[in-house]
Amino acid sequence: MFAATAAVVLAGPMTACSRPGGAQGQVTAEAVTLSDSQAEQALKVLAEAPSHGFPPAAFPVDGLEDQLKSDEAGTRTAAQRRLASELVSYARAMHGFAIPKGAMDPNWGMRSSAKYDAAAELRAAVAQDKMQEWLASLPPAAPQYEALRKGYATYLKIADDGGWPAVPTGPALKLGAGGPRVAALRKRLGFEDAAVAQAAPDAPYDAALGQAVAAFQTRHGLPATGAVDAHTLAALNVPAIARAAQIRANLERWRWAPRETPPTRIEVNSAAGLFDMYVDGQPAMHMLVAAGKPGDETPILTSKIHTVVLNPSWNVPKEIAEKEILPKGEAYLASHNFVQEGDRLVQKPGDGNSLGQVKFQFDNAYAVYLHDTPAKAAFTRPQRQVSHGCVRLEKAIDLAKFVLGRDSGMPPEQVDEDLADADTHAIALKTQIPVAIYYWTAWVDGDQVAFRDDVYGWDEAVLRQLDAALGRRT
Numbered sequence: 001m002f003a004a005t006a007a008v009v010l011a012g013p014m015t016a017c018s019r020p021g022g023a024q025g026q027v028t029a030e031a032v033t034l035s036d037s038q039a040e041q042a043l044k045v046l047a048e049a050p051s052h053g054f055p056p057a058a059f060p061v062d063g064l065e066d067q068l069k070s071d072e073a074g075t076r077t078a079a080q081r082r083l084a085s086e087l088v089s090y091a092r093a094m095h096g097f098a099i100p101k102g103a104m105d106p107n108w109g110m111r112s113s114a115k116y117d118a119a120a121e122l123r124a125a126v127a128q129d130k131m132q133e134w135l136a137s138l139p140p141a142a143p144q145y146e147a148l149r150k151g152y153a154t155y156l157k158i159a160d161d162g163g164w165p166a167v168p169t170g171p172a173l174k175l176g177a178g179g180p181r182v183a184a185l186r187k188r189l190g191f192e193d194a195a196v197a198q199a200a201p202d203a204p205y206d207a208a209l210g211q212a213v214a215a216f217q218t219r220h221g222l223p224a225t226g227a228v229d230a231h232t233l234a235a236l237n238v239p240a241i242a243r244a245a246q247i248r249a250n251l252e253r254w255r256w257a258p259r260e261t262p263p264t265r266i267e268v269n270s271a272a273g274l275f276d277m278y279v280d281g282q283p284a285m286h287m288l289v290a291a292g293k294p295g296d297e298t299p300i301l302t303s304k305i306h307t308v309v310l311n312p313s314w315n316v317p318k319e320i321a322e323k324e325i326l327p328k329g330e331a332y333l334a335s336h337n338f339v340q341e342g343d344r345l346v347q348k349p350g351d352g353n354s355l356g357q358v359k360f361q362f363d364n365a366y367a368v369y370l371h372d373t374p375a376k377a378a379f380t381r382p383q384r385q386v387s388h389g390c391v392r393l394e395k396a397i398d399l400a401k402f403v404l405g406r407d408s409g410m411p412p413e414q415v416d417e418d419l420a421d422a423d424t425h426a427i428a429l430k431t432q433i434p435v436a437i438y439y440w441t442a443w444v445d446g447d448q449v450a451f452r453d454d455v456y457g458w459d460e461a462v463l464r465q466l467d468a469a470l471g472r473r474t
Contacts, residue, residue: 032084032122032123032126032127033126034080034083034084034126034131035126035129037131038125038126038129038131039068039080039083041131041132041135042083042087042131042135043061043064043065043083045090045135046059046061046086046087046090047061049090051149051152051153052094052139052149052251053149053152053247053248053249053251053252053466054093054098054466054470055466055467055470055471057470057471058089058090058093058098058470058471059086059089059090059093059470060086061083061086063079064079064082064083067079068080068083084122087118087122088118088119088122089118090138091116091118091121091122091138092116092118093255093470094138094139094140094255095112095116095118095138095255096111096112096252096255096256096257097111097116098252098255098466098469098470099252099462099465099466099469100469103465103468103469104465105458105461106299107297107298107299107300107366108256108299108300108458109299109300109301109364109365109366110253110256110257110258110300110301110302110436110438111256112256112258121134122134139255140254140255140257140259141259142254142257142261144254144443144444145251145254147444148247148250148251148254148442148443148444148449149251151247151442151444151449152244152247152248152251154449155240155241155243155244155247155449156241156244158191158240159239159240159241159244163239163240163241164187164188164191164239164240165184165187165188166184166188166236166237167181167184167185167188167228167233167236167237168180168181168184169233172227172228172229172230173185173205173227173228174205174210174226174227174228175205175206175207175210175226175227176204176205177204177205178204178205182203182204182205182209183201183202185205185209185213185228185236186199186201186203186209187201188236189209189212189213189216189236191240192216192448193212193215193216195208195212196208196209196212210226210227211226213226213227213228213232214226216232216235216236217232217235219445219448219449219450219451220232220235220450220451220452221272221273221382221383221450221451221452221453222235222382223382231382235451238451243442243449243451245459245463246441246442246451246454246459247442247449248463248466249441249442249454249458249459249460249462249463250440250441250442250443250459252462252463252466253300253438253439253440253462256300257436257438258302258436262434263278263279263280263281264278264279264280264281264433264434265277265278265433265434265435265436266278266305266370266433266434266435266436267435267436267438268289268291268298268370268391268435268436268437268438269438269439269440269443270289270291270292270297270298270300270385270391270437270438270439271291271438271439271440271441271452271453271454271455271456272440272441272450272452273288273289273290273291273383273384273385274286274287274288274289275287275288275289275391275393275394277399277402279406284402285395285398285399285402287393287394287395287398287399288379288384288394289370289384289391289392289393289394290373290378290379290384290385290386290387290391290392291384291385291387291391291392292368292385292387292388292389292390293385293386293387293388294385294455294456294457296387296388296389297389297456297458298368298385298387298389298390298391298437298439299364299366299368299389299437300437300438300439301364301365301366301368301436301437302434302435302436302437303362303363303364303434303435304362304363304432304433304434304435305360305361305362305370305403305429305432305433305435306361306362306363306428306429306432307360307361307426307427307428307429308358308359308360308361308400308403308404308426308427308429309358309359309360309361309424309425309426309427310357310358310400310415310418310419310424310425310427311349311350311357311418311419311421311422311423311424311425312349312353312355312357312358312359312371312424313346313347313348313349313353313355313424314346314347314353314354314355315344315345315346316338316344316345316346316347317367317388318344320388321344321345325338325345326345336352337349337350337352337353349422349423349424350422351374352374353374354373354374355371355372355373356371356372356373356374356392356396357372357396357397357419358371358372358393358396358397358399358400358419359371359372360393360396360399360400360403360435362435366389368389368390368391369390369391370390370391370393370396370435371390371391371392371393371396372392372393372396372397373392373393373396375392376394378392379394383453383455385455385456391437397415397419400415401415403429403433404427407429407430407431408427408429408430410427439456439458440452441453441454441458441459
């Protein structure tokens with residue numbers, strides 16, 4: 001047992017180097033008293049913080065247990081003060097405030113701007129003797145977060161045990177192939193696929209192995225051909241420690257996400273190029289999307305769709321107009337319905353309009369939206385980051401009919417009529433639809449982790465900022 005309890009001081013102000021989130025982490029000086037059991041619970045949770053992807057030195061508790069047992073009152077008080085400080089830091093980090101605001105990429109717009117008073121929550125948990133409940137409430141409650149955390153542990157163990165072997169380069173591997181490269185392929189897949197691990201290591205490339213390869217390709221956003229081409233080989237040979245790092249980055253992004261998930265909502269994964277709509281918590285529509293290309297990244301954000309626009313005009317951003325459209329000449333502008341309206345270039349509704357036939361508007365600081373597109377070829381690609389930042393929808397008209405039908409009872413035939421008359425129709429929704437644009441490069445699908453390429457380089461950036469904020473605290 002610890003020595004007798006004593007007052008724990010939540011000292012303030014606390015600096016950016018000692019508190020995740022900088023100025024938002026400041027608290028006023030106030031005393032609380034942790035019981036022995038509360039301190040034990042807190043130490044256990046802080047010791048497990050690296051399992052959430054935090055750096056090992058993020059919330060150091062080395063020596064605290066002995067110091068809390070000290071016969072010296074001053075030592076106990078100092079230890080308890082330090083424990084309280086680490087708890088506040090941990091709680092703020094769990095709510096997405098580990099990285100200081102100034103270090104966040106401007107396109108990472110999902111993290112709440114509201115202040116989070118971890119010190120007040122700690123005081124309440126101590127006073128109400130609900131430390132265990134409070135600690136359990138700090139991580140995101142989304143099942144995907146805990147599933148990813150388990151996946152993180154799995155890939156870390158693989159890496160700690162030496163990782164998986166690389167599959168040697170060479171010609172494409174497919175049905176009927178044999179030899180050392182096929183044996184290496186079986187061994188590599190066996191780390192993530194128990195059925196492959198049970199097969200004879202020297203067996204030829206049979207249908208079962210082809211199915212395992214196809215499943216691997218699906219989880220990595222590759223065409224499920226069942227044959228190992230250059231792209232599949234590259235994905236196979238990403239080290240386990242690199243996959244664990246991907247999961248780490250996504251765990252941090254989960255901590256930025258809103259804690260409440262509306263039952264009716266739209267979710268976009270810009271890294272995977274996927275769209276899902278849920279109604280009353282159940283899947284209602286799925287489609288492919290094309291997000292922004294590197295340099296024109298689609299931001300991470302939450303908002304609410306308030307207007308569906310049929311036959312929209314495109315108000316061309318000045319930079320795009322000057323660099324990409326105007327240099328093509330007057331003939332191109334005329335044939336593609338571009339006109340100059342004041343100082344702005346506008347593309348009128350009609351065939352070839354870059355926004356297609358439908359636009360879904362929502363308030364945001366980036367002037368992005370969801371829209372149709374006449375350029376359907378992008379949806380045949382496994383990598384679909386091709387836009388200027390907005391999200392192009394594979395089935396925009398289907399979505400418009402579904403949304404407008406649910407919202408106001410508009411029949412699909414009416415949508416078709418409005419689209420056919422070529423006039424612009426801006427239809428305000430009676431009930432706005434929550435929309436979230438995420439950047440998930442790792443998520444759990446079934447009982448396995450799915451991965452996507454980090455096309456924006458944001459995984460590395462997130463981990464660099466996270467480790468800078470928490471890796472070496474003073």
